[in-house]
Amino acid sequence: MSPAPPPGSVRPGGRTARTRARVLAAVSAELAENGYDALTVDAVAARSGVHRTTVYRRWRDVGGLLTDLLDATTADDWQPADTGSLRGDLAALNREVQAALTERPSVAAAVIAASFRSAENARALRRMWQDRYARCGVIVDRAVERGELPPDVDARALLVAATAPLYHELVLLGTPPDPGLPDRAAESAVLAASAGAFTRS
Template sequence: MASRQVVRGIRTGGRSARVREAVHAAVLAELVDRGYAALTVEGVAGRAGVNKTTVYRRWATLDDLLVDALTAWSFEALPAPDSGSIETDLHALGRSLAAQLNDGIGRAIAGAVLTAGLRSPQLAEATRRYFEQQAIRATPIVARAVERSELPADTDPDALLGTFRAPLFARMVTTGDPIDDALVARSVRVTLLAARDGLLSG
């Protein structure tokens, strides 16, 4: 199901862009410092230095705002590689994801979202919509691999991305050990074997 538009009435550049950036930063900071349960539009607006009506004019709900902030953050933190090889692309994506999950704000955000999603239906829905956006980003990577005959034509980008990142998130939330190159390489091999055997078809 396609995600609905969550950002309304935002012009590119100028004050609107600065407000959006400040609000996004405030959302992530509040999520890390206070957790989803304590996340409020008032708290975000106060940290961003804007009025809460400014926030509501742009985002219909708090979860819309959270999804938009997480999506914007991931676009900056996680590139969509285009190396000419699906194997190399997945290695690059895995290294970028590992860098975010091993430390810093990325680890804090992922931990807060993944664990809070188990307790909050609202955050679980927001998290689902966020991962839908990630699958949309993966579609061109898979499409190019299909064009190069590296993957079957019916490979599902969502299934491929989910299979690939699952071991990385699993290590973070179970043992907390660093995600190293060996784990990324193993995830790449397993994912490509599954895809080429037709197990990740749409």
């Protein structure tokens, strides 16, 4: 659920692909270390070792860099963990969300803050989440196949209910990370689902 490209996730490609990978890795690092306010095309160019003229021509400005960083995640090969149970899958997802939001520096926290600075940034982040929640639909599909959930469950509502307490506590309420929260939030969502919540009426 994090926009930091994991090592090796950008497939080997031509020179253009390598340039993009270097520039986006520099955007991640700059954002995480110095925040959105300090993000500049020049700093990204210097860090990436790509000529600034190339960066300006291809990405234009900070908004272009951030949008491409987020849009690049929709082409990565991230998939939610398959642990064998609905509760385990949701807990694993929540642990990933909590780790991304609390690591220091956190690219995830930086792109969320940036989403409050421009509508372009907000749209790009929402596209990323849309894609991530859609990919997490497989968690619900597997649970339906195993008979853990009825077939008419609203996958997105269940996934949002399971993950929302993490985002609310860590991003908005600013609560110190609670190592038990990922599991407890997953468990609550499973209990609600088992009792008939999230079922399309």
